[in-house]
Amino acid sequence: MSAEPAAAGLSAQQTENFQRDGYLILEGFLTPEYNERLIAEVDELMADRANGGKPLLTSYREMGLLTSHPPMMAMIESLMGPRFAMHHIHSVRHDAGHSGVAWHQDYEQEPHTNRSHVMVHVFYYLNGLNGEIGDLLVLPGSQTIVVERSLSLFGTEDLPGSVCVDRLPPGSAVIVHSAVWHARRPKPGGEERGRYFIDISYCQHGVLWPAYGTVKEVNQEALRQGFDRGGRYRHVYDSSRFFDRRPLKQRFDRNNEGSLLLRLKDR
Template sequence: MTPSTTLPRAGATPLDGDQLDQFARLGYLVLPGFLPDDLVSRLVPEVDRWVDEGLRTQSIACCVEPQLHGNPPVLELELEAHGELIAHPPLMDAITQLMGAEFVFHHLHSDRQPPGIAGKPWHHDYEQTPQTDRTHPMVHALHYLDGLDEDTSSLAVLPGSHHEVAEKNARAHLGTGRLPGEVVIDSLPRGSTVVLHSALFHARRPRPDGPGKDRYFVDASYCRTGTLWPPVKPYWRHMLSRARELGLDRGRWPELFAERHFTEYARPS
């Protein structure tokens, strides 16, 4: 990890005062080895299935052409370990500390990214149209199932940029280039999680040429209640309904899959 940062103890909950202060000031928190090995071991083959059976491709098609494809045949959260991950109790405890007791699940993305995957330019993922304020936090939990090392692409973050009110693509013209003050997260053990304030600018920086290895990645997002959030998937109601049917809230977080916290879906222009 460059430049160096102080990492919290692996899998630790609750978060301590230094961690909460770092998240408030810098907009991110690194949790090495946060996920239990048993959960990671069950998630990895589910990601393989999601990619190899074309389920990921079909879910994307349902977002791009919803009128043609309707709902996906399988949702990520219908995969047992993925559904378990959404409301993994230590994760819920950490998010409660970071943004309050009532929050709603926004979406889940899962992928097995090949070593030669292109970079993703600087952007943020805070859902607001237009971008006007940051009164209600939204977070993304980025789970690196097989960790990060020199054989995978890295995550670059721009500390403090979540305090800006800017469009998602305000720095996209910079590509994945280095920025003053950035932090590069490139060395994490298996099952690590990076929690970002969703308004934090970040980029996926491609790895140098060479053999490399696949990068197993699951991204889950959550929003504080109290405002209406734009959904990013046209089948968002179906997604939340299935989560409720499957009891993924474990009976502990009644607002986690409530539809009333969202606006209607609007296709990106």
């Protein structure tokens, strides 16, 4: 795992496009061989879940290796600089009849007041998109608008200027600024062909990010399995970059009234 050639990262044009639009489509990003291994592993995961298991995704080799996939790490470095940490990995197979997800954004902050540091979600569409089961909707440029997470009043309708991504070849990846508004529009069809989806999120160093209960376990398992590739990507699994939002959130909600700016008065 150590003698991999240095990956190139994003071109200046791609970086500029990402900064303007808040997303970047990488068609056929994964090699067919790796992609096939990932698809087989997502099937294995779905079977494990059907049997009542709740396994850590970093206990699966191929998905675990994807969290530090060197070509993607180089691209994330183009957007964030050399230091960032994984927020989560989610994997699932969406089968026919999937209900979709209404408009929302996924930037982690409590409360939402700025976008000072970069957080991204990388959406991997292992068997592409073909207009069945669910399309990706994205609103270019919306990553600069500071809003709370849910925009569910818009459902999965088109918004002015929104883009519908419904055709992607297998192994494609979409790097999405986590604050960009996006949705999954439910579509008929796909009875013969589930939609394989992996979502991995990374947060730029420099601030602490809200996270949930499993970061430590996920990272410990990743390091145990050597997914940091000899230490080259150890920072990706640094749990100290996150804080548990839940206890603070309750206290904050009790005190959240009027203009927070006034709290600086007389300091």
